[in-house]
Amino acid sequence: MKLASLRDGTRDGQLVVVTDDLSRYTPAGAVAGTLQAALDNWAAAEPGLADLADRLLLGQIEGMEFDEEACLSPLPRAYQWADGSAYVNHVQLVRQARGAVLPESFWTDPLMYQGGSDSFIGPREAIPLVNEAWGLDFEAEVAVVTDDVPMGVSEEAAAGHIKLIMLVNDVSLRGLIPGELGKGFGFFQSKPSSSFSPVAVTPDALGEAWDGGKITLPMRVDYNGEIFGRPRCDVDMTFEFPRLIAHAARTRPLAAGTVIGSGTVSNRDVDGGAGRPVKEGGVGYSCIAEIRMIETIADGKPSTPFMRIGDRVRIEMRDDKDNSIFGAIDQTAVQYVRNRSE
């Protein structure tokens, strides 16, 4: 089953059920008006939503043409967005580029930060940027949405709390990160609003592409119309989603609609070294920071700039028949000008 939230002038959008091939949709208002409402009562809502999906597939409901451009993020605002850093290779590269050692514990204890969840950007909406010097970057990630998770949940039980899966562009302002992390309280201004894929997908709808803990397909990242990254989501993922959920729930419960991210998908090269660019036969990258680290390690300084006004990133995933699974996040950086009266 695939779900989306269509732009309708409300804060949470209109919940719709979408066909697996992303061609048609039908409103889900008879079951739940919004995705949060469905998640608040998932056990009751899920059969009704699945029934709509079945009838849409069988043609018993005609449905309407689905347009990814009309989508908000599936949860346009959420009560929690907690982003892990499960691909430790990414973290190791960041550290290596600045000559810092990766603590051994990073391989056994997940990194996770609390992200802002009140105002996500739609998958096809522009990314507003005040200042190019802030170092705008994308990060292609996978995220899961949970139902209510009890405090202290085990890793085994956590897997059963994964109700939906999405893609994310975890928008980052690299220029603000060093100063902010130096203050010791984690990210805040350096992590502005993220965007999520047009549709959220149930684990069963992924079939064999979901192994219970992670997706077994490559992430597809294109940048300014060129292939930028094709790293596999099931390679070098040190912490799978059930582990990330258990980490998040160690000292408090997680409310229904909690979104947990994987962190930037990142693969080592086949020889175990730092991943190579696609042009050099590697799988490439899910963020600009990573290619800049490779450049820094190789040449002493980065040569790929961060996103400038007009630059465009597209994040997608395809099944083994080359069909888009989640629809595409496709975003361009635009100049933001504050209304001085505000």
Place this chain on the structure above:
Amino acid sequence: MKLASLRDGTRDGQLVVVTDDLSRYTPAGAVAGTLQAALDNWAAAEPGLADLADRLLLGQIEGMEFDEEACLSPLPRAYQWADGSAYVNHVQLVRQARGAVLPESFWTDPLMYQGGSDSFIGPREAIPLVNEAWGLDFEAEVAVVTDDVPMGVSEEAAAGHIKLIMLVNDVSLRGLIPGELGKGFGFFQSKPSSSFSPVAVTPDALGEAWDGGKITLPMRVDYNGEIFGRPRCDVDMTFEFPRLIAHAARTRPLAAGTVIGSGTVSNRDVDGGAGRPVKEGGVGYSCIAEIRMIETIADGKPSTPFMRIGDRVRIEMRDDKDNSIFGAIDQTAVQYVRNRSE
């Protein structure tokens, strides 16, 4: 105007309007069913809520007896909880106790962390604790709730976005903080669910106790039945709320219902040194960590333990007639035992 969310079996509770003396209430469902719904459309909801408050005051609505025990946090779950650290004296003491220098920039650039907002505890609910070694502590703070705040808002304009004011117990697990901050991504497990005061109050209802940027009254913290702290909220507050809001909104908009915290209220002693305990004639503290720092600075080691099972904290504020303004947060630490089947 004072608002509360009463426990009714739903996730968001029932929005009610409460008399200024906290004696009676009337349901607000005809205007908005939940506080988030009111904040989503505050300009339209506020007059209707104010009208209910007027009629309740005049006796045109009889109302029912208000019971603080029946309250959830005013926003039982929120889309954002961002906590500042505006009383830099508190931060300086933490650093001093561990022999670290406070960066000069901390006096000009606010510290703020993104907190978990999906599952707040009610003001009279117990604090579940798995392990006393985690170092359970309270932090008495003031928080404001905003309507929609545009990205890049000025400090001047930010003041007008403050719609409600509450007290907070920002529950902290001190034993988990050093390890977590050492990883560089900020707090996560070390900041479990917070609690908020029984009622949220509009700025105008505070009268002269609200100066547009901060509260001009003492915080009252009692611990295990004894006076623990009476620090003034308007003393040593380096960053006032409009500044904290502008800081939070620098790179992204804030959605209606955003909660911004002041950080632990903390006053220097009258001679400019570290604050003294109440028993020694000082204004005392808003958290256990601070008295432990004073003890460490004086004696080389702390003597006051963190909260143990059964310990109880009460956080309140009174007006110049000694009436409770927000109702009281009053919480006891209880042993949490995970259901092993979960």
